[in-house]
Amino acid sequence: MNKQWWHDAVVYQIYPRSFCDANGDGIGDLAGIIGKLDYLQKLGIDLIWLSPVYKSPMDDNGYDIADYQDIAAEFGTLAEIERLIAEAAKRDIRILMDLVVNHTSDEHPWFLAAKSSPNSPYRDYYIWRKPQADGSPPDDQRSFFGGSAWEFDEASGEYFFHLFSKRQPDLNWENPAVQQEVHQMMNWWLDKGIGGFRMDVIDLIGKQVDDKILTNGPRLHPLLQEMHRASFGPRNVLTVGETWSATPQIARMYSDPAREELSMVFQFEHVTQTWDPEHGKWKPRPFDLVEFKRIIAKWQTELADSGWNSLFWNNHDLPRAVSKYGDPGRFRVESAKMLATALHCLKGTPYIYQGEEIGMTNVRFDSIDDYQDIESLNFYRERTDAGVPHVDMMEGIYANGRDNARTPMQWDDSFNAGFSDGTPWLKLNPNYRQVNAEAALADPDSIFFHYQRLISLRKESEVMVYGDYQQLLEEHPQVFAYQRRLGEQRLLVLNNFSAQPVELDLPTELTGIEGQGLIGNYSLRHRLDERVSLAPYESFVMAFS
Ligand code: ISL
Ligand code: CA
Known part of the structure; x- marks a missing residue:
């Protein structure tokens, strides 16, 4: 495998609105991020994935972009993002910009022009169709945020297509002018010295609307290869696509270097495992560790020789890792460290979502009025109107609503x-008196320093970066165990995913071995006996050869 600089890198995701507010308007900003760079340097991360900071009416908190080459006034200015890039570089940190090009805002000048007249040269930047004979939408396709994917435009008598909110019209990627505009814009950012792009819902850009093909359309990979050629290809940056529809085989198409597309993609199979197959995220089903391990093992082995994995438990759209997979109460600290170890010892590039490094948890607000997320609010309205009881909808929002990740x-x-x-734009999680960065930095045994240690181990340990993956104890209902192997080097990683102590019988080849304990959330282990006892949420890593 050809080594790349991002193979041993760790990415930290910032959701700017909720990170740090420097000017007291209740909204996090670029100046706030610059003020926290020393904190991030201390953690040891290599890149910041910055969720969108571009000019935007904020219908979807910036994932609705009105100008790709300007910054939202509430976040700062272009001069400030240049300062952020430069200040981060001084600390060996690079900035990944969020590339949201499946759609724009309805306030983007392209859309304003497109809407102004069917004869505008910008009309074909978007997707317009005539109504059916009775005036109804062209077809029954639905928006991911609820309702029809078609919005009627009175002036022209046509509908435009939007897979997200009606204020996020989809770009027409079949139009070469759209492709060129995006490539130019990407180069403009690359020239500022950014470290690459995270690409929002990139699996949608090859869509064929008339055939109702949305993800993995026939033009998807050719479009990415063109993008590679025309923009980031020669720049040696990191690119990561958000691809809910990827199978391992498709992920290899994106991330096999020989195909010249992306560095890696985010896949979500371990995430959707806890969603109801029919009703989705709003009707959660219990976490199943054996199934979860099967999914992780599949991705680890299928991308072993070509392609590369992105590793993450949470992001700005998902519940907090410690609430979903661990114990946000009594074993919050232990389980947060265990989850960190389980993730960072896998093969791939780890992503930390802001607050994960201090074990922030989900939030439960009583009133729907305390929620701000457009997805939660739309579905709450749609489903309660259809008769779903308030309490049932709130349970869905408590488990999977996006504001869990977005509290300040x-x-x-x-x-x-x-x-x-x-006054913060979204209420705080009331547990901030116990759970906060200052307390974490004052405690050498905190979750923060556990992450710091994992990140530095990745820089020292080749087997942690390049070793192959071998699943152990596949059917064990509480323990996630695996081995990494590179030449003679071995890493054994044992994680108790439960609040119950476990007595383990290890496979015979592992009993009696001696090695070096690298990290643990209770104690280090330097030798394994026939039986290994694990405390609640205990995890440890041992190196041997
Ligand atoms: O979590 C989700 C699946 O139900 C959706 O909330 C989410 O829209 C989907 O993950 C795609 O996400 C990305 O594109 C959206 C934006 O709202 C999300 O924040 C972004 O990560 C539209 O740009
Ligand atoms: Ca502010």
Whole structure:
């Protein structure tokens, strides 16, 4: 495998609105991020994935872009993002920009022009279709945020297509002018010295609307190869696509270097495993460790020789890792460390979502009025109107609503957790008095320092980066165990995913071995006996050869 600089890198995702507010308007901003770069350097990360900061009416918190080459006034200015790129570089940190090009905002000048007249040269930047004979939408396709994917435009008597909110019209990627505009815009950012792109719902850009083919359309991979050629290909940057529809085989198409597409993609099979097959995220089903291990093992082995995995438990759209996979109560610290170890010892590039490094948890607000997320609000309205009881919808939102990840970052135990001097745009999680960065930095045994240690291990240990993956104890209902192997080097990683202590009988080839304990959330282990006892959520890593 050809080595790449991002193979041993760790990415930290910032959701700017919720990270740090420097000017007291209740909204996190670029100046706030710059002020926290020393904190991130201390953690040891190599890249920041910055969720969108572009000019936007904020219908979907910036995933609705009105100008790709300007910054939203509430976040700062172009001069400030240049300062962020430069200040980060001083600390060996690169910035990944969020590339949202499946759609724009309805306030983007392209869309304003497109809407102004069917004869506009920009009309064909978007997807317009005539109504059916009775005036109804062209077909029954649905938006991911609820309702029809078609919105009627009075002036022209046509519908435009939008897979997300009606204020996020989809771009027409069949139009070469759209492709060129995007490539130019990407180059403009690359020229500023960014470290690459995270590509929002990139699996949708090859869509064939008339055939109702949305993901993995026939033009998807050719479009990415063209993008590679015309923009980032020669720049040696990291590109990661968000691809809910990827199978391992498709992920290899994106990330096999010989195909010249992307560095890696995010796949979500381990995430959707806890969603109801019919009703989706709003009707969660219990976590099943054996199934989860099967999914992880499949991705680890299928991308072993070509392609590369992205490793993550959570992001700005998903519940907090410790709430979903661990114990946000009594064993919060133990389980957060265990989850970190389980993730960072896999093969791939790990992504940490802001607050994960201090074990932030999901939130439960009583009233729907305390929620801000457009997806949760749309579905709450749609489903309660259809008769689903309030309490049932709230259970779905508590488990999987996107605001779980978006409550303000908890910096200290002072007013507003040190996030803002004003009124935060979204309420805080009340546990900030115990769970905050200041407390973590004061405790050498904190979750923060556990992450710091894992990140530095990745820089020291070749087997952690390049070793192959071997699943152990496949059917065990509580323990996630695996081995990494490179030449003579071995890493054994044992994780108790439960609050119950476990007595383990290890395979005979592992009993009696001696090695070096690298990390543990209770203690280090340097030798294995025939029986291994694991405390609640205990995990440890041992190196041997
Ligand atoms: O989690 C989801 C699946 O139900 C959706 O909330 C989400 O829209 C989907 O993951 C795609 O996400 C990306 O594109 C959206 C944006 O709202 C998300 O924040 C972004 O990550 C539209 O740009
Ligand atoms: Ca602010």
